[in-house]
Amino acid sequence: xxxxxxxxxxxxxxxxxxxxxxxxxxxxxxxxxxxxxxxxxxxxxxxxxxxxxxxxxxxxxxxxxxxxxxxxxxxxxxxxxxxxxxxxxxxxxxxxxxxxxxxxxxxxxxx
Amino acid sequence: xxxxxxxxxxxxxxxxxxxxxxxxxxxxxxxxxxxxxxxxxxxxxxxxxxxxxxxxxxxxxxxxxxxxxxxxxxxxxxxxxxxxxxxxxxxxxxxxxxxxxxxxxxxxxxxxxxxxxxxxxxxxxxxxxxxxxxxxxxxxxxxxxxxxxxxxxxxxxxxxxxxxxxxxxxxxxxxxxxxxxxxxxxxxxxxxxxxxxxxxxxxxxxxxxxxxxxxxxxxxxxxxxxxxxxxxxxxxxxxxx
Numbered sequence: 001x002x003x004x005x006x007x008x009x010x011x012x013x014x015x016x017x018x019x020x021x022x023x024x025x026x027x028x029x030x031x032x033x034x035x036x037x038x039x040x041x042x043x044x045x046x047x048x049x050x051x052x053x054x055x056x057x058x059x060x061x062x063x064x065x066x067x068x069x070x071x072x073x074x075x076x077x078x079x080x081x082x083x084x085x086x087x088x089x090x091x092x093x094x095x096x097x098x099x100x101x102x103x104x105x106x107x108x109x110x111x
Numbered sequence: 112x113x114x115x116x117x118x119x120x121x122x123x124x125x126x127x128x129x130x131x132x133x134x135x136x137x138x139x140x141x142x143x144x145x146x147x148x149x150x151x152x153x154x155x156x157x158x159x160x161x162x163x164x165x166x167x168x169x170x171x172x173x174x175x176x177x178x179x180x181x182x183x184x185x186x187x188x189x190x191x192x193x194x195x196x197x198x199x200x201x202x203x204x205x206x207x208x209x210x211x212x213x214x215x216x217x218x219x220x221x222x223x224x225x226x227x228x229x230x231x232x233x234x235x236x237x238x239x240x241x242x243x244x245x246x247x248x249x250x251x252x253x254x255x256x257x258x259x260x261x262x263x264x265x266x267x268x269x270x271x272x273x274x275x276x277x278x279x280x281x282x283x284x285x286x287x288x289x290x291x292x293x294x295x296x297x298x299x300x301x302x303x304x305x306x307x308x309x310x311x312x313x314x315x316x317x318x319x320x321x322x323x324x325x326x327x328x329x330x331x332x333x334x335x336x337x338x339x340x341x342x343x344x345x346x347x348x349x350x351x352x
Contacts, residue, residue: 060260076268086273095205098228101269107249107261111147111235
């Protein structure tokens with residue numbers, strides 16, 4: 001299994017708020033060591049690897065994770081708690097997942 | 112479910128198709144599929160679907176905080192179309208804990224997402240885990256200032272699980288609010304009385320208000336919150352020229 005963490009760097013060189021939060025969580029939860037590759041989606045460079053991956057997989061929001069499993073194929077995660085729940089079998093409070101799902105998709109507000 | 116269903120390919124093929132054709136595509140390919148009905152103008156989904164198939168499945172999220180008009184409208188729709196509507200409630204224990212800890216109006220202080228998470232997303236997640244596909248009334252024009260796309264059909268990454276790959280159809284994606292209302296009027300579709308009181312977007316009572324002419328519907332929702340937290344969007348359009 002190969003896990004890629006894609007985070008966005010804004011035009012001013014700083015990471016986006018959510019990307020910084022997720023990276024801090026990865027470090028706090030000690031999952032950062034399980035990330036094989038950290039890729040930057042640079043807002044100043046549409047050809048940066050992260051921007052190209054976002055385009056390739058049709059991802060609209062950063063951060064996201066690409067999990068390439070030899071048996072199951074490629075899965076994309078835009079919700080951190082869902083990612084650690086499904087990939088690392090971490091038991092997560094459903095409320096936390098729900099809140100993050102809303103964060104990742106503003107259109108869900110209208111459901 | 113059809114053995115060959117490629118959402119990326121179909122999203123391109125159906126991008127400029129009518130909602131009728133998109134709903135037909137959905138109903139023809141999925142048996143275990145339901146329409147999400149919010150008690151607002153997404154009633155057009157039910158109207159269209161009923162003309163294609165008589166036994167459509169519909170669900171609504173009862174947050175416990177909807178307007179009385181919305182509850183009455185859900186009932187009106189149930190009777191008008193002679194359909195069953197699966198009205199979903201929040202988990203009692205989670206909701207009680209949340210209200211006990213934070214009160215009934217915490218969203219005015221720390222944002223709507225925790226409340227929406229408990230009252231809407233958790234029950235929605237539970238419902239979607241039982242389906243193979245769902246149909247929503249999401250439209251591109253509902254989110255001003257963002258360039259978030261709303262494909263007419265997509266893999267639902269947020270609600271799919273390793274055991275259940277969920278498909279999501281957004282047949283109204285390319286319709287404007289005006290087109291939705293043209294459909295409602297010309298097809299004599301019942302509508303929520305709140306629309307006559309200036310409400311465009313209808314959600315929970317404490318979080319929805321009428322808007323003035325030419326105000327965007329988003330301004331009728333969570334008006335006390337920062338309108339944009341869009342800095343995480345991944346679009347070439349965000350690039351400096």
